[in-house]
Amino acid sequence: MFVRAILEMRWTRAALACVAALILVTTGASAAEPRRVLLIHAFGHAYSPWSDMAGSFRADLVKKSGEPIDLYEVSLDTARIQNPREEAPFVEYIRTLFLGRKLDLIVPVGAPAAFFVQRHRSELFPATPMMVVGADQRRIPKASLSENDTAVLLDLDLPAYLRNILRVLPQTTEVAIVVGNSPVERYWTSQFVREVVPTADPVKISFLNDLTFDEMLKRAAAMPPHSAILWFLLSEDAAGVPYSEDRALDTMSKAASVPVFGMGDYQLGRGIIGGPLMQTQALGQQAADVALRILKGEKPSALNPPYVVFGAPIYDWRELRRWGISETRLSSDSIVQFREPGVWRQYRWQIIAIAGILLAQAAVITGLFLERRRRQVAELELRHRLMEVIHLNRTAVAGALSASVAHELNQPLGAIQSYAEAALLYLNADPPNVTRAQQILANILRDDQRASKIITHLRGLLKKRVESEMQEFDFNDVISDTVQIVGPEALKKGVDLSVHNANGALPVRGDRIQLQQVIMNLAMNGIDAMQGCGPGQGKMSIKTSLTEDSAVEVSVADSGSGIPPDRLNKIFDPFYTTKGHGTGLGLSIARTIVETNGGRIWAENRPGGGAMFCFTLPVSKAITA
Amino acid sequence: MTKVTPIVHIVDDDESFRSALGELLSACGYRISLYETAKKLLETPLTGSPACILLDVQMAGLNGLQLQDQLSALGCRLPIIFISAYGDIPTTVQTIKAGAEDFLTKPVTRERLVEVLERALARHEAIQAHDDEIATLQSLFGQLTPREREVFALLVRGKPHKQIAFELGISDRTVKLHRHQLVQKLKVRSLAELAVIAERLGLLPERKSDWRETQASR
Numbered sequence: 077m078f079v080r081a082i083l084e085m086r087w088t089r090a091a092l093a094c095v096a097a098l099i100l101v102t103t104g105a106s107a108a109e110p111r112r113v114l115l116i117h118a119f120g121h122a123y124s125p126w127s128d129m130a131g132s133f134r135a136d137l138v139k140k141s142g143e144p145i146d147l148y149e150v151s152l153d154t155a156r157i158q159n160p161r162e163e164a165p166f167v168e169y170i171r172t173l174f175l176g177r178k179l180d181l182i183v184p185v186g187a188p189a190a191f192f193v194q195r196h197r198s199e200l201f202p203a204t205p206m207m208v209v210g211a212d213q214r215r216i217p218k219a220s221l222s223e224n225d226t227a228v229l230l231d232l233d234l235p236a237y238l239r240n241i242l243r244v245l246p247q248t249t250e251v252a253i254v255v256g257n258s259p260v261e262r263y264w265t266s267q268f269v270r271e272v273v274p275t276a277d278p279v280k281i282s283f284l285n286d287l288t289f290d291e292m293l294k295r296a297a298a299m300p301p302h303s304a305i306l307w308f309l310l311s312e313d314a315a316g317v318p319y320s321e322d323r324a325l326d327t328m329s330k331a332a333s334v335p336v337f338g339m340g341d342y343q344l345g346r347g348i349i350g351g352p353l354m355q356t357q358a359l360g361q362q363a364a365d366v367a368l369r370i371l372k373g374e375k376p377s378a379l380n381p382p383y384v385v386f387g388a389p390i391y392d393w394r395e396l397r398r399w400g401i402s403e404t405r406l407s408s409d410s411i412v413q414f415r416e417p418g419v420w421r422q423y424r425w426q427i428i429a430i431a432g433i434l435l436a437q438a439a440v441i442t443g444l445f446l447e448r449r450r451r452q453v454a455e456l457e458l459r460h461r462l463m464e465v466i467h468l469n470r471t472a473v474a475g476a477l478s479a480s481v482a483h484e485l486n487q488p489l490g491a492i493q494s495y496a497e498a499a500l501l502y503l504n505a506d507p508p509n510v511t512r513a514q515q516i517l518a519n520i521l522r523d524d525q526r527a528s529k530i531i532t533h534l535r536g537l538l539k540k541r542v543e544s545e546m547q548e549f550d551f552n553d554v555i556s557d558t559v560q561i562v563g564p565e566a567l568k569k570g571v572d573l574s575v576h577n578a579n580g581a582l583p584v585r586g587d588r589i590q591l592q593q594v595i596m597n598l599a600m601n602g603i604d605a606m607q608g609c610g611p612g613q614g615k616m617s618i619k620t621s622l623t624e625d626s627a628v629e630v631s632v633a634d635s636g637s638g639i640p641p642d643r644l645n646k647i648f649d650p651f652y653t654t655k656g657h658g659t660g661l662g663l664s665i666a667r668t669i670v671e672t673n674g675g676r677i678w679a680e681n682r683p684g685g686g687a688m689f690c691f692t693l694p695v696s697k698a699i700t701a
Numbered sequence: 702m703t704k705v706t707p708i709v710h711i712v713d714d715d716e717s718f719r720s721a722l723g724e725l726l727s728a729c730g731y732r733i734s735l736y737e738t739a740k741k742l743l744e745t746p747l748t749g750s751p752a753c754i755l756l757d758v759q760m761a762g763l764n765g766l767q768l769q770d771q772l773s774a775l776g777c778r779l780p781i782i783f784i785s786a787y788g789d790i791p792t793t794v795q796t797i798k799a800g801a802e803d804f805l806t807k808p809v810t811r812e813r814l815v816e817v818l819e820r821a822l823a824r825h826e827a828i829q830a831h832d833d834e835i836a837t838l839q840s841l842f843g844q845l846t847p848r849e850r851e852v853f854a855l856l857v858r859g860k861p862h863k864q865i866a867f868e869l870g871i872s873d874r875t876v877k878l879h880r881h882q883l884v885q886k887l888k889v890r891s892l893a894e895l896a897v898i899a900e901r902l903g904l905l906p907e908r909k910s911d912w913r914e915t916q917a918s919r
Contacts, residue, residue, distance in 0.1 A: 483786035487715045490786070490808035494721035497811040501728035516724055523717050 110146035111180045111371050113137070114170070117151040118188030119258075122320040123311050125356055126186040128342035129210040132360020133183070137367055148173065152192065167196045179204045181370055183363070187211035188260055190227070194220060205376045209363040210356075213383050214267065226376035228363040230354060231383035232339075234271045238279065240351030240389065241304050241337055244405050250280040250303035254292060254328065256319070257285050258312040268308075288315045289324055296332040305336045307348060335399045341390060345414060349399065350391035359384045460542060462668065467540050469665045470593050473600055474537050480565035484530050488523035495520045533557060536589055544587040544672065548696055551582035551591070551628050555620055558595045562603075571603050571614035571634075578621045582628045585696040586673035594669050594677075597662040598632040598689045605636030605687065626695045627675075633688040638681040647679055666691075707822050710747065712736040712768065713757040713784070718807070722755065722784075722814075729815055739768035747777060751822045751829070753802065758785040758792055769800065778828065780821040784809065838898055844886050852879040856892065857899035 184190040190208040208227035284292045329336045329347020338348030342356045393415040499516040502509040566573040606614035615635040648667045651660035670677040670691045677691035709731045713719040723733045736742040780802035802821040855865045866873045
């Protein structure tokens with residue numbers, strides 16, 4: 077059988093420092109001789125939990141010792157070897173190591189190492205004190221220790237592991253225990269079977285010791301709901317593959333579909349939930365204390381150090397979070413480690429700054445919204461006011477035209493009266509002339525319709541509206557409508573009104589009544605401007621045309637005195653008037669209406685005298701298309 | 702009053718009002734003649750009497766007032782009744798001043814229309830009779846010799862024969878002879894009747910003249 081031994085000697089850096097300091101301070105030859113301590117590992121120095129115990133012990137010993145400590149560490153793989161007869165070379169090796177050197181303390185770490193030393197105690201420096209560290213009290217009975225021996229032992233409370241799982245996850249129905257297949261691990265499997273399984277019911281306990289690690293991972297990944305994994309010890313799997321330093325725990329924890337619990341504090345942070353744990357730190361410290369007392373000359377067998385038991389339960393905050401376990405489930409003396417600082421604690425100022433910015437932004441946005449709302453309300457109000465002013469202007473114009481309108485109404489009304497009286501006369505005649513009367517009644521009907529048309533038209537002008545009414549129409553019709561109302565006024569004022577409509581339709585989309593108002597305003601202005609003209613001199617011409625860039629152009633020209641050139645730009649301003657009785661709003665409103673309907677309005681003087689007001693409107697595409 | 706049916710010339714550019722008025726007046730028993738414009742009326746010779754013109758004040762082209770001026774210039778003496786849809790004071794005053802017979806405002810009732818028409822026609826008839834008389838007198842007066850007219854002028858001013866003879870440089874006897882001739886030619890029986898003729902013919906310059914006669918003598 078091939079035996080592989082890893083032999084290692086180590087001078088710790090701390091020890092060197094201590095030695096150097098002592099050399100400088102002290103002078104005596106005996107004081108310069110360091111205290112030699114031999115640590116014996118059974119698995120190799122990097123196997124948990126023994127490496128963790130040794131680390132803690134080492135650090136504490138060096139720290140607490142007033143004398144230089146010369147630490148030797150020997151790592152054997154004997155724990156995985158079944159046959160003790162092959163151990164002779166190791167014994168020989170250690171003896172050779174300390175030939176001519178005084179050894180002060182032998183420290184086997186873990187039960188296998190203790191067994192090795194106990195087996196060879198007679199050969200391995202029987203006069204040197206031995207201190208067993210990190211074995212369980214089940215493995216090293218007091219009776220097996222000689223006068224020169226002592227032990228800092230653990231007392232693993234196996235049922236406490238299950239209790240903890242059930243406390244944290246009360247619905248657990250199955251617990252798979254990860255344990256390896258080396259002799260020491262098989263021992264613990266049997267201990268579980270004896271101490272935990274009988275009282276576990278109804279929780280089902282299974283052991284993964286007969287699986288390779290890959291198989292264990294598959295099992296872990298396929299664990300049913302309401303189950304848990306207890307990672308106890310895995311130094312070597314069923315295939316004999318060694319796993320040092322519990323690196324395998326990280327892999328398992330990541331792969332597992334259920335929470336993973338552990339056995340020792342050294343596993344915390346590697347993916348276990350936590351709970352009551354074996355205390356490697358405390359063990360190391362206690363062992364260091366005992367070692368120092370032995371080094372000072374106390375008799376080992378008299379020391380009787382107490383067992384190292386579980387401390388307060390310790391949990392990994394991240395794992396609790398990962399599995400959604402509430403901290404209220406933990407006992408009140410629990411310690412929660414790896415608590416990530418809250419986002420608030422970590423990014424407090426950033427959060428305050430961002431929140432501040434957001435608040436400021438929100439305030440600005442709200443402000444803008446309010447402002448927008450206010451502006452909308454104001455715009456609506458403005459539009460209504462404008463509509464009111466436009467309407468007032470229309471009523472004013474209609475008022476100014478009232479005499480003409482009365483005249484227009486009087487024509488059909490006068491006709492109706494005359495017809496009616498004629499019809500009466502025909503019907504009262506002897507014999508009654510019924511045929512004639514019938515003709516007359518037909519005429520009465522026609523004139524009545526004419527009168528009602530005038531009234532409808534007038535009502536359209538006087539009707540108060542809140543919003544513009546957009547519609548499609550032929551602009552020539554608007555001219556006809558307007559002339560019907562303005563015509564009599566022109567006649568009355570002695571103005572010769574002529575209309576030149578463009579050939580063909582002038583499709584326009586806009587507010588028909590308002591656009592009619594524009595022409596009325598312009599025409600009334602023109603008529604007023606020609607009041608000073610002699611009889612037969614007042615001539616007004618209303619013309620419509622389609623321009624080359626497809627716009628409807630309307631011009632209202634008069635033969636008055638024209639507009640002073642310096643006022644051409646001002647006449648569309650509100651409250652600008654040259655008339656004694658004007659409001660100065662007519663042209664301003666005309667401009668507003670034209671611009672609202674997408675057009676442009678301007679004034680110019682005619683070469684032959686008189687003013688000409690023109691405006692354009694876009695041709696409606698809906699009709700032309 | 703004559704039994705001849707009067708003619709009413711209706712001038713109105715509003716077709717329906719014109720025809721309605723025509724319908725009513727023909728139902729009332731008048732003869733009617735319709736004109737769309739004042740120009741058309743002027744182009745038509747206005748014969749026949751009695752007659753009158755119903756004229757719309759506001760018309761495109763030649764308006765009522767201008768038509769009235771032109772008719773006067775043509776020597777047409779037909780009474781003109783204005784009809785207006787306005788009936789405002791300036792127009793009324795202007796038309797009456799220009800010699801309108803009457804002024805009506807649309808709509809007009811039959812009673813009012815007939816009343817105004819009849820009055821106008823009656824007055825026109827009276828004027829026509831008066832005019833005939835004047836014409837007769839004028840033709841008689843035209844038969845006088847220049848010397849007889851001079852004697853007539855002094856006689857109607859109430860001058861005695863001697864002063865007439867002195868002013869004209871003729872003998873008293875010659876004056877008497879001319880006076881006799883005058884009375885014969887003018888078919889009067891007394892000096893007072895001579896004065897009436899002089900008054901009718903407007904040969905008494907210091908006397909206040911009736912406006913219609915002044916117009917006639919113009």
